[in-house]
Amino acid sequence: MRLTGLLLAALLALPAYAGSASNAGAKGSRIVSADGAVTEILFALGVEDRLVGVDTTSKYPEDVNQLPKVGYLRALPFEGVLSLEPDHLITTEEAEPEQTLQRLEQVGVKVTRLPVAQSPEQTLQRIMAIGELVDREEAAARLAAELQVVFTDIDKKVAARGSAPKVLLLLAAGGHGVSFGGSHTGADALLKAIGATNAVSNIRGYKPASREAIISANPDAIVVAESAPGQFRIADWPELAQLPAWKNGHRYVGDSMMLLSFGPRLAEALVILDGILPEAPTAESTLASRHGD
Amino acid sequence: MATDTAKRAPASLIFMVLAGLAVLAALFSLTNGAYPLGTSDVVNLLLEPEAAKPAAHMVFFDVRMPRLVLGFLTGAVLAVSGTLLQGLFRNPLADPGLIGVSGGAALAAVSVIVLGGSWLSDWTILTGRWALPLAAFVGSVLTTLVAWRVASRSGSIAVATLLLAGIAINAVAGALTGLLTFYADDSELRSLTFWSMGSLGHASWEDLQVAGPWMLLALLLAPVLAKPLDAFALGESVAGHLGFSVQWVKRATVVLSALGTGAAVAVTGLIGFVGLVVPHLLRQIVGAGHRVLIPASGLAGGVLLVAADSLARVVVAPAELPIGLMMSLLGGPFFLVLLMRMRIGA
Amino acid sequence: MTVLKAKQLGLTIGRSRILQDVSLTVEPGELVALLGPNGAGKSSLLKTLAGELAFGQGSIELFGREIRQWKGAELARQRAVMPQRVDVSFPFTTREIVALGCSGLTTPQCNEMIDYLLQRLGIGELAERLVPTLSGGEQQRVQLARVLAQLWSTSGPRLLLLDECTSALDPAQQQTVFSLLRELAKEQGYSVVAVVHDLNVASCYADRLVMMAAGRIVEDGSATTILEPGLLDKVFGLKARVLALPEGYPMVIPQA
Structure with a gap:
């Protein structure tokens, strides 16, 4: 670390x-x-x-x-x-x-x-x-070599983890509501790069997020990509705040361009996201959900 | 007593003023833009076209010129279609959107944007670069046809039903467009948003070759409807008693406005307000008689769109505001002020 | 030549029979008043004669030709129609509206005619006013001027179909209008079929009165034969005395 x-x-x-x-x-x-x-x-x-x-x-x-x-x-x-x-x-x-x-x-x-x-x-x-x-x-x-070092490091961690945690990526743009980052998006590609599975892979593209779907997705970690700082307010999303992943700190809210544009800040994005993934994803989420019952 | 008498300038004066404004708007439009090509450069360019930089040459002859012509034709055709349809429906709130033209065009355009790579790939392969404009044109004419079919019973058209059919068809087309929007990915979404805001920024001579004839046809034939539409102001039956072929008038009005507007929308995207505001405003100045109103609306619509487009490319240079956006931005508040003044006057 | 010949007209709209077995003939120079209670079918008959409603049975001949054989523009030169109500939807001036009736005239000729007609109808000062700003009675006379303008430059037989053309006018204006109509009938050979509500106006100006009730013609004849206490009671349920005036036509006096 x-x-x-x-x-x-x-x-x-x-x-x-x-x-x-x-x-x-x-x-x-x-x-x-x-x-x-x-x-x-x-x-x-x-x-x-x-x-x-x-x-x-x-x-x-x-x-x-x-x-x-x-x-x-x-x-x-x-x-x-x-x-x-x-x-x-x-x-x-x-x-x-x-x-x-x-x-x-x-x-x-x-x-x-x-x-x-x-x-x-x-x-x-x-x-x-x-x-x-x-x-x-x-x-x-x-620059590429520097990034490569990070990418290799991430790859190693992914291999060591063995299992793929389920991550929910939300896009907050435009001040009203948030969207799920579904399959066939930069969000999906980003999750692939950190060895995670997309919690909403059944959705294609960016689609408006419903509160119910957020609860049922029950991810191991949550990423919110903001198009501008402060666009996302957790107070507006109580169902997100009560998810175990959010409560346990497996979450990140940050700049959508850093997260999703696959530019030079990709290494930064991967390191941050890798840092929020739970160590033993499956066990913890089962525990947490049982705890919730 | 004298205050109630219609105060109107003579038609010849109106046309002279409008023609003058058209020239001014054209000059402004040709000498303003993000690229530094002002009046003196344009004069030099026209005197010695060979000596000019290729970039300047292209900006003037291939960008600003077709843009000016397309802008003028589009503004004219939208305003004239608005005039015709307001006359037909005897309602100052009618505009080409009302008979389904823009709803149909939007649905077709969005279909091509969203489904062009999958379900509609045959169409896009067949039509290539013209896939979207052609689809928009076909879409606008088809929806108008559907509205027409719904409203026609044993060979005659119920104007009120046509209006209602147009509204219902617009709602359906809007819903289908929304459905496609929902399935659109991020990039498709941006494309269709931009299309729906309208733009003259990509005007080319090819666009004009394809859409121009239809627009010209509509503009040149519209004055034929002047006298019948005057009679329509007294109602359909009175127009019939005055000897006009009522069915023919209705058919000609709808066909001309659908063809003209359809062609315009196909190459520029959605541009609102011109068709609504221009006839309404002009009626206050030149009166309701269509003999003067139709050509005056055409001129004024052309001037307005060219002027708005010139502004649209100057205010946020080097970027450009979409012209449809610009129109509504200028037209909306202006229209509100007009309405308020009329209420106070009344 | 007979101007209008309607034979055994029948008109059904939906399931209701609007007109039954209606026959009517109008000669040149005749002013015919259509009378009857509300719902008797007067307006429907007028619309049918104007070609606005398609009749089921019978036939209509105008100027010796079947009505369906006429071309709209041709017929418009010999026959003009004034509906009960006309709304002008846009700010047209009086002159523009009346000018709609002009055909085959130069602009100065047309303007001269318009000024004359407006003068005759007592609205000469309204020529440049916007029609939607005028009162109901003024608008009615503007429409009448338009209808008259339509036939003004035609020679030969002409037919006016008027549906309550004076309903918004005061008695003096009513007098002006019907005097003009009678003048046109007597001096120019116009044929006029007018739906009239005022029995005494009909009696005073019309050559013939046609009494309708429940979609049929009940009586067709001179004022003296139609305006008869028994018939008035039967058709209208009106209790009235009828007085024979020295002028030569009867006057109906409703009883208090």
Whole structure:
């Protein structure tokens, strides 16, 4: 646990470190990033000074808020992006509309659409790919190696645990209600990465959570991903608060971009989530539920 | 006594003012946007197109120009359809949404967004890039047809039933849309939200080639209905006694507004308020006679949408507000003020 | 040529029989008043004659041609209809409404005619007013002007079908309207079929009175034959004296 803490500290310090290391050979192509995780990686690789604009999903780190926002990555405006005079637009396969991207290419903007990352491996691949795109292969390799250490550590723990705890992931966005993170979501992928099973795998996509379903899910641990700090108030969800997992501290409430975007903070997310999983999941939950009767 | 006399500017003056506004809106729209391409740049671009940067060239000729034309046509067609349907239903609250046009278009569009990869994959493969607009167009015309069938009995149409049928069909289409929304994943959800807020941001000459003819057809034929719709203001039977073919008028009105609005909605998404507010407002200024009201509404609707779209791309630059959102944002409060002033005046 | 010839009309709506065996003939220049208690079928007969209600039995000939053979636009030049009630749904001016009747006229001709008609009906100063802001009686005269305008420029036989066209008017205005109608009938050969409630108005202005009850025509004839205490009692349940006036028509005086 102490080792992980150290690693975490190192990771958090990483952007600053990488930034100072890379300023040397920076040849300034102007970049627009239209994806939160891509933006985080660009910052982590120390090329934030080349960023001239980001989309609305880019909220981390803090400095990103000083950059012009070109809107949502599914509705990219051609003129808006072009007005920032970028040489390069880096985004994901989720970007739309097709026409804007084609037109940008036609007027000489390089457009890169990265695959969507939904596993630790894909996160590393994405970091390497971006490193190559912005001439920061070394920094990317270093970052990937750091993350790899954490991922390997997590994998070991998953193997040692033997059983897969049942985890409920809730998404709190927009101030009203919360949604279950069902199958075929980033939430599901995240739970897979920490060797947990999804407590609501029978639900597909993000669906509004009902109070009854929360009780019947009876998970071993609970994760709440907030789109903004303070969006989730446990006082509004008494049925969640009375679940054994919540009462016993097997819970985490945190930033949804860190948890679900599969960017450089994935290691941080995995370490935190691994930390809240019960040691002997099945035994404890049976005990707890019997206790509850 | 004199206060009750209708105060109206002569039609020629109204048309001159509207034409002037149209020119101003067009100029504003062509010289404003996130990309730095102002009046002097545009003049240079027009004088020496070869010397311009390819980016500037594309912004002007392939983005702002089609956007201006599509915006004007869409605004005009929505306003004119609103005028026609308000005349037909003898109700200032009628708009193209009422006969199921937008409900049907929305259902079809959301179906393509959500089911395009599964159940409707044949359709998307068949129609490619036009899968969504085509579906929206077909959807709007089909729902109107259903409303029409419900309301027709032995060859004649009960206007009140058509209205009720439209409302019921909208409710069903809305519910089905909601059902699809429920099954949509996160990304589909965002796509359909954006579609339902309307946008001119992706206008292209291809869009205009496909949707333009229908909109033009509706706009050019609408004035034919001016005199019959004047008569309809006295009721269907009086219109019949005055010698108008009542069934023909109803059919032509519904067909023109469904085709025109359907085509507009297909390429721009849902844009509300134009069809409702513009005819209502213009009626206060030019009077209720459709001979002047129809073309004036068309011009005013076009001007309004072009102006709103220009604002929409300037206020949060480099991002853009959806035009449907912008319209309701501007139109809603404006309409409320209008209503309040009318009540005080009355 | 006979302007209107209805033979053995029968009209059933749902299960109720509205008109039974109704026959009516109207010649050029005739002003016919339709009388009868509420629910007698006067308005239904008028609507049937106007082609608004599809009749089950019988036949209607207008100007010598079967009613179904007429094209709407053609017929509109020879026959105009004024319903009991017309709501104007939008802020049209009086002039715009009356102008709906103009066809085949230039704008100045049309305006001249409108001004003349409004003048004759005593609403000359209302030409530029918005119709929805006018009183009931004013609106009724605007509609009447529209109906008259429709046939104004037609030559030859013309038919007016009027359903209680003076119900919102005061006695003086009623007099103005019926004097004009009689003038049109006598001098221009208009045929007029008007549903009338006021027995004395009918007696004073109409050439012929047609008394209806329960969907049938009970009597058809001159004022003297129709306005008869026995018939009035039988049809309306009205206890009245009938006085023969020196002017040559009878007057009905209800008994207190």
